[in-house]
Amino acid sequence: MFALALDLDENYFHEKTNKAASFMRTLHYPPQEGVVTERILGIGAHSDWECFTILWQEPGIQALQVLNSQKEWINAPPIPGTFVVNLGDQFARWTNGIFKSTVHRAINRSGVRRYSIPFFVGANWDAKLEPIPGCVSPERPLQYDVITAGEYVRSKLAETYGH
Numbered sequence: 001m002f003a004l005a006l007d008l009d010e011n012y013f014h015e016k017t018n019k020a021a022s023f024m025r026t027l028h029y030p031p032q033e034g035v036v037t038e039r040i041l042g043i044g045a046h047s048d049w050e051c052f053t054i055l056w057q058e059p060g061i062q063a064l065q066v067l068n069s070q071k072e073w074i075n076a077p078p079i080p081g082t083f084v085v086n087l088g089d090q091f092a093r094w095t096n097g098i099f100k101s102t103v104h105r106a107i108n109r110s111g112v113r114r115y116s117i118p119f120f121v122g123a124n125w126d127a128k129l130e131p132i133p134g135c136v137s138p139e140r141p142l143q144y145d146v147i148t149a150g151e152y153v154r155s156k157l158a159e160t161y162g163h
């Protein structure tokens, strides 16, 4: 689907994702007690590092918000029987910024505990995040250094946990 949206052959991403470094985790957001302020966040504003994320949210609890192009936070409520799909940084790099990675955060102000399960779909560790043909032009110069997906994720891990 992503390949077709970019006018590419439907198998274009196959060899870049056939040994995908994908993973899933379960997150628990305990109910927050006391005064709830803007400083109390479950997971702060970020974009995911992989190609895209398929997210299961606990039904009936609003917590996830996404930043729209006007820089406003918009609720992304759980809809029964659906997943949220967020684009990640690896797609932004492949498309030289034509696909934007979704900036999002999760704040549990419901008073009850919340679980969510994201499944992060990454490119092969050795896949180069080089721009897809047609995504670089004089009007859209190259925006990112070309590195591998593994190098990218390692740099984000070091930035996030390396202190």
Ligand SMILES: O=C(O)CCC(=O)C(=O)O
Binding pocket: 027, 043, 048, 055, 057, 063, 064, 104, 105, 106, 116, 117, 118
């Ligand atoms: O819990 C959520 O709804 C979002 C989780 C998330 O953004 C993440 O794990 O990267």
Ligand SMILES: [Fe+2]
Binding pocket: 046, 047, 048, 104
């Ligand atoms: Fe995320």
